[in-house]
Amino acid sequence: MREIMNITKALSDASRVRALMLLTDGPLCVCQIIAMLGLAPSTTSKHMSILRQAGLVEATKEGRWMHYRLAPKTVSKQVRQALGWVVSGLEDDPQIRRDKSKLKKLIKVDKEALCRKQRN
Amino acid sequence: MREIMNITKALSDASRVRALMLLTDGPLCVCQIIAMLGLAPSTTSKHMSILRQAGLVEATKEGRWMHYRLAPKTVSKQVRQALGWVVSGLEDDPQIRRDKSKLKKLIKVDKEALCRKQRN
DNA sequence: CCTATATTTCGCCATATAACGAATTATATT
C-alpha cells in the first residue's frame, strides 16, 4: 500500500504533475524545470525529490547539472501504469499544451546561458 | 487538468483509498464504511464527499441510509483508468486483505443492528 | 406533533505541505 500511496501523494500537487508532463518529451535539467514552473530553485528541487522517491522519475548528475527523466518502463507495474493514466489523461490539457509550447522555445536557449540565469 | 488533480488528491489519503477498495466487492452503507475505517462519522462523511466530487464513487440514499458504490464504467476515461490502477495495484495488499476479511464478517451483521450502533 | 436515528455540515485543533530565502554542498574555473 505504501508504494501506491507514495505515488498518489506525489501526484497530488499540480506543479509536480506539470513537471512530469514536461519530461514526457525527454530528459530535462532541473534549471529548465525551474524556468518552466516559475518556482524557486529550492521548491523545485524538493518537488523533484518527492517524484524521485515515489519512483516516478530518475536523476543523473553531469557536473553541476542535474538531469531528470521519467522512470523507465522497467520500473514497477504500479509506476508504469500510474504514469500511463496520468500522461494519457493530460496530453490534451490546455495547461500542458501551453507548457510544452513554452518548453520548445526554452530548449532552443543554450543550456549554459539558461543555467547562468538561474541564480538563488 | 482539474479532473486529474481532483482524482489524484482524492487518492492521496489512505483511508479514502481503503474506502474505495471496500467498495470493489459491492455497494456499502456509510455506516458500514465508518465501522470499517474506525473513523468518526463526520470524518468518514467528508472523505466520501471528496471521493464523490472526484467522480470516483456515487451515492444513493435509501431512507436514512446512504449507500456508496464505485463509479460505473460509463464515467470518464480518467476515472476509469485511475480506478483500474488503484484496484489492480492493491488487490494483493495485506491491509486491503485484512479489510476485506473484516468486511465479510461485518456484512453478516444485520444492517439495522449495525446502524443503530453508530451513534454520534 | 415529539422522539429517535442516520448522515452531513460546521467549527476547532493538530499536523502536513508548499512556498520562500539563506545556508550548505557539490562542481567547475582561474
Next chain:
DNA sequence: AATATAATTCGTTATATGGCGAAATATAGG
C-alpha cells in the same frame, strides 16, 4: 587556494488537510 555556479538542504511561514465533537439536517416511527 579563491571565486563562481548549480543544486540541495534547512528553517520559517502561510495555507491546506485530516481528525474530532457539536450542531444541523433528513428520515422514520409512535
